[in-house]
Amino acid sequence: MSFLGEQIRLLAARGYEVHTISSPGLERFPGHENLESHHHETTMRRPMRPVADVLSLYRLWLLLRQIRPDLVQTHTPKAGLLGMIAASLAGVPIRIYTVNGLPMRVQPLWGRLVLALTERLACTLATEVLCVSRSARRVLVGTGLCASCKCRVLGDGGSHGVDTVKFSPASHGAASRATIRMRYGIPEDALVVGYIGRIVPAKGINELALAWAMLREVFPQLRLLLCGYAEPDHPIDPMLLESLRSDPRVHFTSGRVTDMPPIFAALDINVLPTYCEGLPNVVLEASAMNVPTVATRVPGCVDTIRDGITGLLVKPKDPEALAVALRYLVENPECRERMGIAARKFVTRRYPEDRISGLLLKRYQDLLEGVRGHSSKTALIADEIPMVVGATRSSPPEASTGGMVSNAHN
Numbered sequence: 180m181s182f183l184g185e186q187i188r189l190l191a192a193r194g195y196e197v198h199t200i201s202s203p204g205l206e207r208f209p210g211h212e213n214l215e216s217h218h219h220e221t222t223m224r225r226p227m228r229p230v231a232d233v234l235s236l237y238r239l240w241l242l243l244r245q246i247r248p249d250l251v252q253t254h255t256p257k258a259g260l261l262g263m264i265a266a267s268l269a270g271v272p273i274r275i276y277t278v279n280g281l282p283m284r285v286q287p288l289w290g291r292l293v294l295a296l297t298e299r300l301a302c303t304l305a306t307e308v309l310c311v312s313r314s315a316r317r318v319l320v321g322t323g324l325c326a327s328c329k330c331r332v333l334g335d336g337g338s339h340g341v342d343t344v345k346f347s348p349a350s351h352g353a354a355s356r357a358t359i360r361m362r363y364g365i366p367e368d369a370l371v372v373g374y375i376g377r378i379v380p381a382k383g384i385n386e387l388a389l390a391w392a393m394l395r396e397v398f399p400q401l402r403l404l405l406c407g408y409a410e411p412d413h414p415i416d417p418m419l420l421e422s423l424r425s426d427p428r429v430h431f432t433s434g435r436v437t438d439m440p441p442i443f444a445a446l447d448i449n450v451l452p453t454y455c456e457g458l459p460n461v462v463l464e465a466s467a468m469n470v471p472t473v474a475t476r477v478p479g480c481v482d483t484i485r486d487g488i489t490g491l492l493v494k495p496k497d498p499e500a501l502a503v504a505l506r507y508l509v510e511n512p513e514c515r516e517r518m519g520i521a522a523r524k525f526v527t528r529r530y531p532e533d534r535i536s537g538l539l540l541k542r543y544q545d546l547l548e549g550v551r552g553h554s555s556k557t558a559l560i561a562d563e564i565p566m567v568v569g570a571t572r573s574s575p576p577e578a579s580t581g582g583m584v585s586n587a588h589n
Contacts, residue, residue, distance in 0.1 A: 182254070182339045182460075184214065189536045190543075191215040198246050200239070208437070225257050226412055227293070232261065239265035249273055249550050250543060252309075253301075254338075256282055260297045263304040272550050276305035278315055279338055280457035281478060282381075299324045307546070311458040312336040314478035333538040336458050336482055340535030343527045346467035351440040359445035363430040365402050370509060373404040373446035373470075375439070375461045376453075378420075379413040383452025383475065388419050389498035390452070390505060395428060398509055406432045406442055443468035447515060448508050452493075452501050456480055462490070463530050466522035471515055473504045489522035 183199075190197050197216040199205075202223050205214075221238040224231060243251065243265055250273040253262035259276050266274045282294060302308050302325035310316040310332050319325045344350065360367055372391075376382050391403050405423070409415065423429045436442060443449070449465035449472040456479025462472045463483055474480040475495035484490040491508070493500040508515050 185342070185532050186339060186536045186539060187214060187216050189540055193540065198248070200242065223257055223261065225255070232257075236261045236265055240268050243269035243271060249547060251275065253277060254279060256280075256294070256297070260301045263301045267304045272306070273546050274304060274306045275546075276301050276308050277338070278308060278310045278319060278457060280311075281315060281318055281455050284318075284455040284478075295322070295324060302326070302329070305329065307331065309333065309542075310336070311338045312456075312479050312482040314481050315457050318478050333542060334534060335529040337463070337530050337535045338458065338460065340530045340532035341460070341463045341467045341526055342532045343467050343523075346440050346443070346464050348444070348469045348523075351444040351468070355441035355444040359441050363404065363432065363445075365404065365430055365445070368400065369402040370398070370400050370447050371402045371404055371445060372448045372450055372505060372509075373406060373442070374450050375406045375442065375465075376451065377413075378405065378407045378409045378415060380415050381413065381454050383454060383495070383501075384415050385419060386452045386496060386498040386501055387450060388423060390502040391423075391429070393498070393502040394505060394509070395426075397506070401428070401509060403429045404432075404442075404446065405429065406436055408435060439464060440468065443470055446470050448473060448505065449490075450501070450505065451475070451480065452495070453477060453480065454495055458482055463526050466490075466519075466526040469516075469519035469523050471508060471518035471522055473501065473508065475501075485521070485525060489518055489525050 187197050187199070198219060199214065199216040200219045200221060203220045205218060205220070219242055221235060221242065222231070223235045239261055247269075248266075248271055251262060251266040251271045252275040253259040253266075254277050259278075263274055263276055284291075298319075302319070306329070308319070308325050308330045310319060310330060313332050313336060315336075316330055316332050320327045320330055357367060359365075360369070360371075365371060374382075374384075374387060378384055394401055395403075403423075403426075409420070424431065432442070443465055446465070446468075447470070449462070449470045451459055451462060451472060451474040453459065453475055455477050458479050459474070462474060462480065465472050466483070466489060472484060472490040474484055474490065474492060476486075476492040477495050480492065484492055486492040491504040493504045508518075
């Protein structure tokens with residue numbers, strides 16, 4: 180909902196008939212009733228399940244044959260692979276595979292080999308591959324998983340950008356800061372380091388815990404806020420998790436948090452010790468809220484942070500380096516403020532939501548010009564997160580911005 184809602188609204192406003200496909204459970208997300216699409220559900224799971232995956236592929240193929248889109252765009256690895264196979268079998272002329280991350284880089288050898296093969300297959304079946312960052316594109320092309328000629332980045336990258344009005348200190352200031360701190364038992368005068376994301380090993384939780392142990396005794400006023408949820412398929416060390424939960428200066432949110440700007444308002448420093456990213460939206464959102472980030476120098480993060488200007492980059496899997504960078508920002512409030520202001524300027528210039536959505540719409544228009552005479556249908560697919568499938572153009576070409584093709588199937 181948070182990733183694709185604005186793009187769906189823009190497509191619908193331009194005359195597209197938008198279809199979305201996801202696994203069951205969209206109703207759990209606030210605002211789902213306002214999603215301007217025809218929504219379909221088919222069960223897909225992120226872990227490999229050969230029999231279940233074949234059934235999901237069959238159902239996707241049947242659904243795409245029914246919708247008959249001109250353009251399919253997929254999101255997330257499992258839905259990306261199944262969506263590209265199903266769209267190819269269904270004869271969809273435009274197939275966009277979106278690379279939102281690089282999970283193979285954090286897998287053991289066998290997992291890397293399997294994911295590399297599936298990634299290569301998805302890229303081969305796609306007519307175009309969109310990477311959410313330049314660094315992700317460099318990895319994809321450099322490892323030979325995708326041909327350079329079909330792999331592109333729109334603008335400066337990004338899956339959906341940031342609503343810089345919603346994520347703004349002007350919209351969520353002292354009141355939001357006080358409310359969140361009171362909700363989670365954090366003193367008003369504490370200095371808060373916040374981690375926002377899935378609580379899984381690949382996000383660097385182990386390194387964060389070790390860095391926290393180095394810092395907590397030196398800075399009595401320091402608090403750690405963990406906003407996220409654990410995943411059974413990617414568990415962290417139970418003893419480590421218990422040590423964090425038993426620490427009175429470590430605070431956890433419960434379940435999924437959907438209203439994020441107040442959370443960022445409560446932070447002084449954002450931290451993301453991840454092993455690899457596509458393009459970390461949490462860094463962009465923190466930056467829009469004037470919160471500097473300490474992150475690892477890995478693909479994705481290097482696109483969102485200007486080291487020493489909007490935040491700090493450190494070596495991955497190095498808790499000592501992470502502790503040193505966090506300590507520097509803890510001890511230098513003027514630097515935190517300066518970096519936070521620079522970070523918001525950086526994001527509002529490069530990653531505003533309307534810019535990202537506009538670039539995607541323009542790309543759709545350019546691609547659909549090549550299938551004039553077909554219905555202008557688009558499809559975007561994701562697994563356990565809502566995936567968009569299908570947009571049909573019913574208005575005449577001259578009535579649309581960019582001369583969009585009309586729907587010949589209506």
